[in-house]
Amino acid sequence: WSYLAAFSESVPPVGGPYVWAFVGFTSALHCFEQYLELRQLKKNRETKVPLELTGSVDETKFLESQEYQKDKRLFGFVRDWTSFVFDKAQLFLVTPWAWAVASRICGPGAEYSTTLLWFLILQWVEKPINIPFSLYSNFVIEERHGFNKMTMGLFFSDMIKSELLTYVFGGLLVPGLIWIVRYFGDRFYIYLWAACQLLMFAFMWIYPNVIQPMFNKFETLKDESLKKEIEALAAEVNFPLTKLFQIDGSRRSGHSNAYFFGFWKYKRIVLYDTLLHLKQEDILAILCHELGHWKFGHTLVNLIISSVHLFTLFSLFGTVMYSEVSKNMIRQFGYGDTDSVMVSLMVFML
Structure with a gap:
């Protein structure tokens, strides 16, 4: 003691x-x-x-x-x-x-x-x-x-999987971020921003194709009648639909959801099985909402806004990281005279 x-x-x-x-x-x-x-x-x-x-x-x-x-x-x-x-x-x-x-x-x-x-x-x-x-x-x-609908066992199983994924991705990304800042010097923020853009697009593929299947079971949509209606709706708005899935969301919750993912002309729609008890017109109405986001470019606009926002943050961070203001902030938050990249970034993001 x-x-x-x-x-x-x-x-x-x-x-x-x-x-x-x-x-x-x-x-x-x-x-x-x-x-x-x-x-x-x-x-x-x-x-x-x-x-x-x-x-x-x-x-x-x-x-x-x-x-x-x-x-x-x-x-x-x-x-x-x-x-x-x-x-x-x-x-x-x-x-x-x-x-x-x-x-x-x-x-x-x-x-x-x-x-x-x-x-x-x-x-x-x-x-x-x-x-x-x-x-x-x-x-x-x-x-x-x-x-x-979740059992206690499933709750802790999900938690353990999430923890392991955090360790894997954190163990790779954090050292990579530090290396970029140290290696590229004063203009590190340009390369850090570019790396984050690549990671963002990579994660848009990794999450639905690798991570979510660890938690949910993906199956081809079984209802042929509903499948034809959705394909007709997608064709009507020129949505480049390639596959239709249903997942077992009912294992965890009674809430419903639907979303699409994929790049360019390879889009896929996913329906939670908790939606499938609804009338077809109700399911199509929900999908119209999602397809509306695509049709009006909301996803692309949000990506551009996020990209500009991230570049602005990183460029400001690059400006102040080695300044006396940053050093004083780090001292006042209890980290002494460390020049750690992640400590500097965390204090800056506060």
Whole structure:
């Protein structure tokens, strides 16, 4: 204990104008968001169908939806305030301490291993907060309203798979990011941005083709009549449909979803099996919404906006990374005189 106390005292203190400005801004933003949630909660307590929806929405379904949204929102208050307090405690106590621990274990000059160990510690520090809230959300809120189909075994199986994927991708991407910044010097942000664009497109292929099949079973759509209707709809709007899938979303939830993926002329549509009990015209209406995003170029527009936003962030980061302002911010957030790429980036992104 004496060693631990001495080590903790050696961790630089957290505090200064940048820290308090960050705390003040995030606190004000959080309170404003909670105020908006309270306003919405008031609407969720209404029991009369809005005049605009009278005759279109069943009153029983409306009340069920109101109860569900109310329960989710009340749960969200508890979760959000707990996370807010935990995040601030983590800012002052945990994150700089975890960096000091990782630095002590890995030794000087070991930026790659120190950063990976730091992330690992932080990830496990958050588990006691995240897991109970996820369990309550699935097995109390969703269960109460008839949406949860997940077993406890499947919940933890998904969690373990997600953890392993995080370790694999994090273990590859974090060192790659550090290497780009170190290797390309002052103009690293151009190459970092280009690498992120390539990774984004790669992930758009990897997720539906590699990652999601680890969690869901993909099958060719079995309903031939529905298949023909969807193909006709796709042809009507010139959507380059190549395959139609259904997946076993009902293993986890009663919620429904549909989406498309693929590049250029090789698009595929995926329907959750929880949709298939609906009338064909209802399913087609849902797909019209998704195809509308494609037809009006919303996906491409969002990609361009994300790309410009990312380039702006990286170029600003490249401008301030080696400045005295950045060094002062790093010191005030409790990291001493480290020049770690990921510490600099994390503080900048705050």
